[in-house]
Amino acid sequence: MEILSWTIQLAFVPAMSPLFIGIVRKIKALMQNRQGADIFQPYRDLRKLFHKDEVISQDASWIFSLAPYLVFATTLIIGAGIPIFTLFFGSIIPSDFLALIYLLAFGTFWLALSGIDVGSSFGGFGSSREMTLSAIAEGGLIFSVLSLSILSHTTNLFGISSFILSLGFSRFAIVIGLAFFAFLIALLAENSRFPFDNPATHLELTMVHEAMILEYSGKRLALMEWAAANKFLIFILLAANLFFPWGIAGSLGIISILSALGILTAKILILCAFVGILESTIAKYRFFRLPDLLFTSFVISAIVIELIIQIQ
């Protein structure tokens, strides 16, 4: 049983992330009255890319070649270090949330470097925008998780999850909801989603993530796309398991694992549906309006922290 749980814990994010990207795309297609591609299409895309030859710019250095591996590896580590379906690993994996956020920043750092490395005009601007957004999103991201961490007296994500679970529906529900809102803004910004970026275009002037990986092809492009999918699922999992940890398994029985996985899937689907519907119903913001949103996220989190300390 333990081996199975470990396998799920380690492999869940990379194995399932393309599926949920497919589901978001399907929801968007349905919202636009299109049939859309099959939800397994991202897997086929990855497979196709892994079997293609690669073109690397002659201006690129080893940074460009190494970056996809590093970016993907950081998402693997973070994906294995967060609560997924059980709290069993809490005592084994010291998943300090600051360490995870800074590991994410590690990935972003390399992603941005790879965008500059080829010397195209797109990549540089993509990197500039990515670093701008992620720098300003960092405050809201750290503070929204910090508010939960202060509530539960630990920075361990598993500990936060189990504390919020034990809290049930309490007087903290509203502040947790506020913190969730702040986290959601950071989620959208970090994953280049609406209203921050349009993940579906290559040639929009406003593009962020796609601009940085424009020069990649073949297996390295596959790794970059996959890493982006992993990052999306990581944030969705954090949203699901930190703010609404109900249904997460406390023990390692087969039944509890299965039911936990079932409930988890339902929660992820709801969040994916939310992202899909949001992307279909609102327009992308102008770049210089985005900081307002991100500072809002930070200020809300700061207020939540003060409220939590007051109520405690």
Add this chain to the structure above:
Amino acid sequence: MPNIISIQFGFLGLFISLGVGAVGSLIFRNNDRLSNWWGNLSAIAGSIFGIISSLSIITSGNIFSYNIPTSFPLLSVSLKVDALSAFFIFVISLISLFASIYAIGYVKHFYKKYNIGSLEFFYNIFIAGMMLVVSAHQALFFLISWEIMSAASYFLVIFERKEKENIKAGAIYFIMTHMGTAFIISLFLILYKFTGSFDFETIKNSAALIPSLALNTIFILGLIGFGAKAGIIPLHIWLPNAHPAAPSHVSALMSGVMIKTGIYMLIRLFWDMLPHDTFWWGIAVLIIGSVSSILGVLYALTEHDIKKLLAYHSIENIGIILLGFGSALTFYSLGLNSLAILGIIASLFHILNHAVFKALLFLGAGSVVSQTHTRNIEEYGGLIKLMPYTGLFFLIGSMAISALPPFNGFASEWLTFQALFQGMQTLNTVARGVFILAAGSLAFTGGLAAACFVKAFGITFLARPRSEKAKHAKESGISLRIGMAGLAILALLFGIFSGPISSLLSKIAGGESPLISENYGMQLKNGFATVSMPAIFIILVLALASVVVAVFIAAGKRKIKNGITWDCGSDLSPRMEITSTGFARSIITIFGGILKPTRQTDVEYHDANMRYFPKFKNISLGINDVYSAYIYGPLEKTAEAIANAARKIQSGNINAYIFYIFIVLIALLLFAV
């Protein structure tokens, strides 16, 4: 005890080496090569003595003290090296060691242009001065050491004297540092008035005699005097000019170590010597730290002079160090002693880490500047292919300063964050608000620093060369590479072994440690947070290796073709790459309210009367210097007005002067009665 004797021998060796280095390089000043080797080898020897003896003090807990009275009243040559001083001696020696190794090769490009003998003389004196500052135990002797350090560094700043800018930078530095010294002198005079002594030990023992008004005055004087040396905003204006002007290995020492002597004295005075339970002190330091950190990094983003950019990052990091120290003071005044130790550990650890990665970055920048002969990063580009080692080391420094795990910057920022997080949970409302502000500014600082170093590294080393100068760069010599490699390895090692290091630092902080270091990790005793840096490092390496292997198995047979970057159908030119100004522009626009960006457009037309066809357009983007406009400008005007008014009593009439003397005499007599 043999240990104490060997420590004494070590310190003797330290100062003798530096002295021999200084005098010897002057003697050999006509031979560039000889004085270069002589001066730097002595500095290396001195640094090794310093490292060994300071480490043995830290580990053994012994105290080295040395005292000879002089024939001058109130002055005695009094040294005392306790754990805190030993820690700073260790940091100074460590950075001097690698900077001196680097210098052996780096100084070569000054041969025949400037006098190497005088460079090495002041270099050795400068290091010795810093060592004396952190070990002096008597106020007057301290002031003399402080002056030796400041004067020597002034001469190093203006070493490349053929460039006018450097002379001006030196002048600003000279004025600011002496303004600071004036505050420090008044501080010690107040201490003397109430304790009757210049000896640090006596001052410490009779500190209870000082009334609280005087204490608060001393705190403000100290904050200004030592803050000017540390480069806190708004006393920083000399720093971004002076540090870039000096030769790069000296910049590394100034930015990495010298500004920390200001912090050392703040800790020595307001943590060790004087009673420090005043609540607002900590709050003030926290606010100054927040402002310095966030403004420092924002100004760094606006820079495209690589050494100025790094200098502004020093202001940012001094801010982070002060966040740790400020939380320590605040916790202490609230009676939370164990958390106060956490704050001190965080700030000491960041002092060490910043010294390592900032020195590394300055050495990397020096290596680039010596090849391209420009400090403007808009003229770099593609250097990682021409200077692979420098590129790698600069990248490691960039990741460390951006607080990316597993490098050392993350470890100390993590500790600082923990101190601030603990502070947010205190009962005092004011403290809580300030801690939230401080943690917020630290969070934004981390993200902005990463953005700034993507810019600095990306524009300098990646893509295609942007100028002819960058095309002809070659990798620097072996000694430069050794100097940088040593610091790069330390940046990684200090990150991985942050657990043992932080528990060693808790010994220096002198109190019960709030940290548990289990399995090389760091854990708060109250169980709030745990992080294991070795685990992060090992997992990162393993994950990277397994991804590489897996991808190789899955897609290893696929061919890789080299092509040109997508050029949209036109010819690729360096102008298509993003510039440093362009990269940072969106952040500058967002923070426009603080940075006050300026934009000036010059257009020249083919026909000045018919203004339709522009010949060329020139847009200069910059930022307003609010400090000169609103602080130093008015200050200068006021000083001038006062001086003009005072001139009126200078009548030139000797009778008038005798009259003045008479009045003063009467006044003094009345005052004395």
